[in-house]
Amino acid sequence: MSLSSLNPDDWLCLKRIVRFGETDAAGVMHFHHLLRWCHEAWEESLDNYGLNASNIFPDVTLNTRDLEVALPIIHCEAKYKFPIKRGDRLDIKILPKKIDLNSFEVVTMFDCKGVNVARGILRHLSINAKTRKRCDLPESIEFWLEASSIARGLQPLI
Amino acid sequence: MSLSSLNPDDWLCLKRIVRFGETDAAGVMHFHHLLRWCHEAWEESLDNYGLNASNIFPDVTLNTRDLEVALPIIHCEAKYKFPIKRGDRLDIKILPKKIDLNSFEVVTMFDCKGVNVARGILRHLSINAKTRKRCDLPESIEFWLEASSIARGLQPLI
Amino acid sequence: MSLSSLNPDDWLCLKRIVRFGETDAAGVMHFHHLLRWCHEAWEESLDNYGLNASNIFPDVTLNTRDLEVALPIIHCEAKYKFPIKRGDRLDIKILPKKIDLNSFEVVTMFDCKGVNVARGILRHLSINAKTRKRCDLPESIEFWLEASSIARGLQPLI
Amino acid sequence: MSLSSLNPDDWLCLKRIVRFGETDAAGVMHFHHLLRWCHEAWEESLDNYGLNASNIFPDVTLNTRDLEVALPIIHCEAKYKFPIKRGDRLDIKILPKKIDLNSFEVVTMFDCKGVNVARGILRHLSINAKTRKRCDLPESIEFWLEASSIARGLQPLI
Numbered sequence: 001m002s003l004s005s006l007n008p009d010d011w012l013c014l015k016r017i018v019r020f021g022e023t024d025a026a027g028v029m030h031f032h033h034l035l036r037w038c039h040e041a042w043e044e045s046l047d048n049y050g051l052n053a054s055n056i057f058p059d060v061t062l063n064t065r066d067l068e069v070a071l072p073i074i075h076c077e078a079k080y081k082f083p084i085k086r087g088d089r090l091d092i093k094i095l096p097k098k099i100d101l102n103s104f105e106v107v108t109m110f111d112c113k114g115v116n117v118a119r120g121i122l123r124h125l126s127i128n129a130k131t132r133k134r135c136d137l138p139e140s141i142e143f144w145l146e147a148s149s150i151a152r153g154l155q156p157l158i
Numbered sequence: 159m160s161l162s163s164l165n166p167d168d169w170l171c172l173k174r175i176v177r178f179g180e181t182d183a184a185g186v187m188h189f190h191h192l193l194r195w196c197h198e199a200w201e202e203s204l205d206n207y208g209l210n211a212s213n214i215f216p217d218v219t220l221n222t223r224d225l226e227v228a229l230p231i232i233h234c235e236a237k238y239k240f241p242i243k244r245g246d247r248l249d250i251k252i253l254p255k256k257i258d259l260n261s262f263e264v265v266t267m268f269d270c271k272g273v274n275v276a277r278g279i280l281r282h283l284s285i286n287a288k289t290r291k292r293c294d295l296p297e298s299i300e301f302w303l304e305a306s307s308i309a310r311g312l313q314p315l316i
Numbered sequence: 317m318s319l320s321s322l323n324p325d326d327w328l329c330l331k332r333i334v335r336f337g338e339t340d341a342a343g344v345m346h347f348h349h350l351l352r353w354c355h356e357a358w359e360e361s362l363d364n365y366g367l368n369a370s371n372i373f374p375d376v377t378l379n380t381r382d383l384e385v386a387l388p389i390i391h392c393e394a395k396y397k398f399p400i401k402r403g404d405r406l407d408i409k410i411l412p413k414k415i416d417l418n419s420f421e422v423v424t425m426f427d428c429k430g431v432n433v434a435r436g437i438l439r440h441l442s443i444n445a446k447t448r449k450r451c452d453l454p455e456s457i458e459f460w461l462e463a464s465s466i467a468r469g470l471q472p473l474i
Numbered sequence: 475m476s477l478s479s480l481n482p483d484d485w486l487c488l489k490r491i492v493r494f495g496e497t498d499a500a501g502v503m504h505f506h507h508l509l510r511w512c513h514e515a516w517e518e519s520l521d522n523y524g525l526n527a528s529n530i531f532p533d534v535t536l537n538t539r540d541l542e543v544a545l546p547i548i549h550c551e552a553k554y555k556f557p558i559k560r561g562d563r564l565d566i567k568i569l570p571k572k573i574d575l576n577s578f579e580v581v582t583m584f585d586c587k588g589v590n591v592a593r594g595i596l597r598h599l600s601i602n603a604k605t606r607k608r609c610d611l612p613e614s615i616e617f618w619l620e621a622s623s624i625a626r627g628l629q630p631l632i
Contacts, residue, residue: 017201017202017205019197019198019201020197020201020215020340020341020346021194021197021198021340021346021348023340023341024336024337024339024340024341025336025339025340025341025343025344025402025531025532025533025534026218026531026532026544026546027216027217027218027219027341027532028218028341028546030336030337031509031513031546031547031550031596032337032506032509032510032513032550035505035506035509035550036179036506039177039178039179039505039506040177040179043175043177043178044175047175047245053244053245054245057178057244057245057499057500058185058499058500058501059185059243059244059245059499060184060185060186060241060243060499061185061241061243066381070500072500072502072505072554072557073505073554074553074554074555075551075552075553075554076505076506076509076551076552077549077550077551077552078549078550078551079548079549080546080547080548080549081548083218083219083546083606085217085218085219086211086215086217086341087205087211087212087215087217122505132557178498178499178504179498179504179506181498181499182494182495182497182498182499183373183374183375183376183381183494183497183498183499183501183502183560184373184374184386184388185374185499186388186499188494188495189351189355189388189389189392189438190348190351190352190355190392190495193347193348193351193392194348197347197348215341215342216341216342216343217341218341228342230342230344230347230396230399231347231396232395232396232397233393233394233395233396234347234348234351234393234394235391235392235393235394236391236392236393237390237391238388238389238390238391239390241388241448244499280347290399333518333521335513335514335517336513336517336531337510337513337514342534343532343533343534343535344534352495355493355494355495356493356495359493359494360491363491363561369560369561370561373494373560373561374501375501375559375560375561376500376501376502376557376559377501377557377559381501399534399535401533401534401535402527402531402533403521403527403528403531403533
């Protein structure tokens with residue numbers, strides 16, 4: 001895979017349709033699903049970028065159950081600007097950002113018909129899975145962060 | 159929309175990638191997500207077939223909050239044959255079947271790399287949303303059931 | 317812990333209040349949560365009976381991450397008789413049953429104000445976690461199954 | 475109900491046991507469940523305080539489906555300090571705070587064995603459910619906010 005052959009739209013711009021089970025009795029999306037969507041968008045971005053996910057997520061069948069590095073979420077937040085409804089077709093933009101040697105955050109923007117309806121942020125810390133002490137980010141995550149930084153330079157995402 | 163222009167593969171054959179939050183500490187998909195996937199696959203099928211979902215699902219902003227007909231699930235079941243893991247790319251086949259004037263069921267097959275890994279069934283009853291008595295299936299659901307029956311005649315799905 | 321000192325009501329009869337996020341835009345409990353409740357009720361029953369859960373569930377900090385035996389769910393089903401709403405106080409009865417040397421099922425009855433509103437069934441298989449071949453049920457599960465069988469003899473649960 | 479007869483411990487201090495389906499393949503609680511727990515703790519607090527929830531949450535069977543006032547969440551956030559595992563018995567403290575005439579927030583502290591493991595914040599806006607314009611908080615929420623403020627004066631919660 002050469003970086004130049006990848007269109008950032010494929011791994012930084014995603015889509016999602018809101019489903020019935022994600023609404024509540026008020027008739028709109030129940031708030032906590034948005035944070036789940038953020039994590040799933042992050043995973044989809046890594047997939048689409050071409051990362052080998054077995055270095056990032058524990059896999060019981062690939063002898064990567066006990067990964068050296070874990071990337072737990074230490075902080076998350078979300079802002080809700082407009083109600084989101086079943087059937088809404090969301091345009092999702094991922095804005096990853098390295099914070100320091102041991103952590104990064106991913107801002108996820110959710111638009112519907114050209115209007116920003118919500119935003120979520122997940123902050124990950126890189127730790128040694130055994131000692132649970134801070135460690136350097138995995139190399140593959142470094143690549144992905146750098147590539148997204150370059151992509152953002154090429155085309156403003158917001 | 160003319161039926162003949164629709165390829166059944168677009169609304170009876172779907173795809174889904176398993177996400178990290180859908181696993182549990184045993185390292186594989188936690189069982190109850192499969193039933194959620196069944197419902198979401200059903201919704202996606204209706205979308206792709208071209209149904210006006212505001213006749214099927216309550217919509218707080220479209221004056222369809224209080225639909226005449228509701229389609230509650232009265233029975234569901236699932237069989238799990240092989241463990242399903244994060245990153246698995248599932249091929250999903252929808253097999254709808256009319257049971258009688260008031261009810262239908264949707265069998266959903268989940269394959270991974272050509273192997274059937276799980277199966278779910280949702281059975282819906284058609285009721286008057288106010289009296290909660292049985293009533294005829296909505297016309298749009300009848301169309302979708304009939305079209306899927308024809309499609310299955312054309313190409314065996316399993 | 318002596319079996320005689322345990323009141324079956326403590327570990328076979330549980331309670332749960334339905335929460336807002338468990339409803340959907342139709343105003344009632346979204347169906348798939350019931351299966352989650354079944355599993356959580358099973359876990360609560362094991363806890364209340366006094367089982368050492370680190371023999372049953374993988375625990376990353378107790379060196380039981382790689383348990384010898386796993387108890388995956390191979391089948392589940394549910395029947396829905398009446399709509400369940402936010403705030404409903406559910407009385408939950410657990411009816412465990414050994415099927416054979418390698419499997420058991422748990423029927424979970426959900427009542428609201430004395431009326432049965434739904435029922436769920438989870439069927440577990442006992443497998444060697446590495447070979448994934450059938451094996452005998454863990455001893456602690458055998459005890460729990462036997463105790464529930466005795467308890468049911470003493471007091472009819474339905 | 476007289477306020478003086480209520481022990482704040484009953485409606486500001488709650489308990490919860492972490493369940494298997496709330497973990498992920500890393501072996502610990504998957505982050506987004508914490509936000510769900512915050513909302514459920516808020517609901518439990520209102521219940522235990524004695525509020526008539528049919529004024530707060532839409533109820534399809536009580537003619538409160540179309541409530542005048544809705545309390546959507548406009549912001550949420552969470553901090554994770556220590557991993558949370560299946561079986562962990564969490565002590566939950568609710569700290570409600572009025573922000574202005576139209577909004578309030580609820581800080582929820584999660585402790586395990588005397589150690590703070592996580593914290594969540596939900597911020598609600600009070601809006602007219604039809605016009606979706608800001609409006610005064612419902613009276614019952616005002617009472618609950620005031621009572622919690624008094625309770626906190628009596629006994630420091632953190």
